[in-house]
Amino acid sequence: MSKSSFLGADTIALHSGYQPESDHGSRAVPIYQTTSYVFDSVDEASALFNVEQGGHIYSRITNPTVAVLEQRLAALEGGAAAICTASGMSALFVTFFSLCSAGDHIVSAAQIYGSTATLLKHSLKRFNIESTFVDINDQQAVADAIQENTKLVFCESIGNPGLDVSNLPAIAKTAHAQGIPLVVDATFATPYLNNPIDHGADVVVHSVTKWIGGHGAAVGGVVIDGGNFDWLKSGRFPTLTQPYEPFHGMNFWEEFGPAALAMRIRCESMRDIGAAMTPHNAFLLLQGLETLNLRMQQHVSNAKAMVSWLQEHDAVAWVNHPDIDAEAHTKALFPKGAGSMLTFGVKGGREAGAAFINALQLSSNLANVGDSRTLVLHPGSTTHSRLSEADLLSAGISADLIRVSVGIETLKDIQADFNLGLRAAAKVVTNQTESQV
């Protein structure tokens, strides 16, 4: 059972976490643009610092505007608690930092976002946290990769940019059989299309910069503690089940149970690392979240139409979207459609791909996804450029791959724009052919 609210998802997106405040009755969530909060008394300050009562001390740790976004996202995902962070990457970092220590190990899907791969492969390795990368839908490979010191299995519900859909129930079963939690980056799915906790995930991470915000105006991340994992029974998590000396020997599991991980992140990571979301960004992201469900309908509808349109186009070599020849688990996990990301290759390879992108007028060539506007990118030369050729192939990235985040513009306008690009790409092919002749 993952109920965090009895309201419908559309209502949660608009209302959860906030009731008009008592001072002025503000209908919109106010921006509490403050670093700190006046204590009623020394006793109250002491109680807040020692987690004897809830409230706010300093905006690096908590902030009322940010808290509304946290509570709303926790409700949407069916979690027990949430912590918002400065970015999606910092959300991932504080999750790994809270579950792993030097000498520990992570099993990760091979097909993941380039910066996450770099974090696991290089940055965490400096702190003696090793990672093994596997085909995440090969459960034998996942099981074989789990070691005595493994602390988590990590995947993206829809991989970036390969768009492979992770078979969450199967992966969760494999991980749980060995007492290990499943951490899922659900950025490409959004809470509208899939709630990983309902399918066995224990921790959900989002870059809320993307579809949740939708406007492309604010960077942020969130960690949602699913609250279902038994950290004590696992026996692998002293950071949650043993006294934490820097906080008066607090035992997060004993004292806070389903919110143990969230409390550890709050008490340690937000204090020591300080990757806090700003209240203004939280406000902007809340504006986006209010219409997430409506926008996602248009995103998915446009993406489906673009997939069909591209598949029919003479200048296109191949098209990839999880709904094409969807596997059974994709259909089960994404009944409303598996997102609005697609990849394709233009005939003519890398040069034609570059011509395609350079000819676009409506769509934006940039390093982001999930904006309401249509975005395109060539990952091999940008987001994933730090990966070796072998790692690129392992991540499902070919040299001609163009990543498209389909926006919510009028469909015919996106198609007209892509026609400009495909004509330019076709011209490259013609030139290539002529020069060969």
Next chain:
Amino acid sequence: MYIQVDNTNTFIATGGKPFDANLTTVVLLHGSGTDHRTWALQARWFAFHGFSVFAPDFPAHSLSEGEALTSIEAMSAWLIRALDAADVGEVHLIGHSQGFLVALEAAVLLGDRVKSVTALATASAIPVNPALVEMAQNKPSAAAEMMLQWGFGNQHQYGVSAVPGMQPIGIGARIMASNPLAIDLAACNAYIGGSQKAEQLASVNCPSCVILSEQDRMTPKREGLKLAQTLNTKAHVVKGMGHMLPMEAPKESLNIMKSFILSIEK
């Protein structure tokens, strides 16, 4: 801490500090289908302000092993054995909902060891709709959902939380999923001795405090007011909150609890 009660491993939350039997002990008793985590914040305050905290998980609840107890009388007898096992002397008994029924029974048996009793969101009897008891037996997750939907007040139905980032309903759902709700509800339903025990406590002038919730739909405020009358004490009503008072309003409930207990300790 873990202690042995009836040769069974039993978890007692101590509010983040080691238990010291030499201090006056505040006993925090959870309600039906819940456990020590109901009291996470209040327990810490008492533990860090000169008291020892004894917040047990009753048998088969959360971190405690054993078989679930099937009557309020059995729970109160067990509580006394647990207190004795930890060499606990004088106590302030605080109970939420079912936990207060246990406190009532135990208080009469403990006599002079009891310095006070505090009731949160409760009454002297807690009849439970038979349909809910049956649902808890046959479809526990549906019963827990019903409890949560009825248990939390309006603000919390809208995801408002006293602790930033927390989802009280989500946390409540996890807690209820790990506890024997059906047995607890049946025990509450069967208990009829509450009024008599409350009268007995009033007759010996046992200090008491009643804290109620304005929007309590599980143990309606009017029943709590009757309890306060029987105990011959004043009722405090927390506005805008539901039956899950310790989780919904940890600060407000703690402020009343600590004022009351500190007034006795002076």
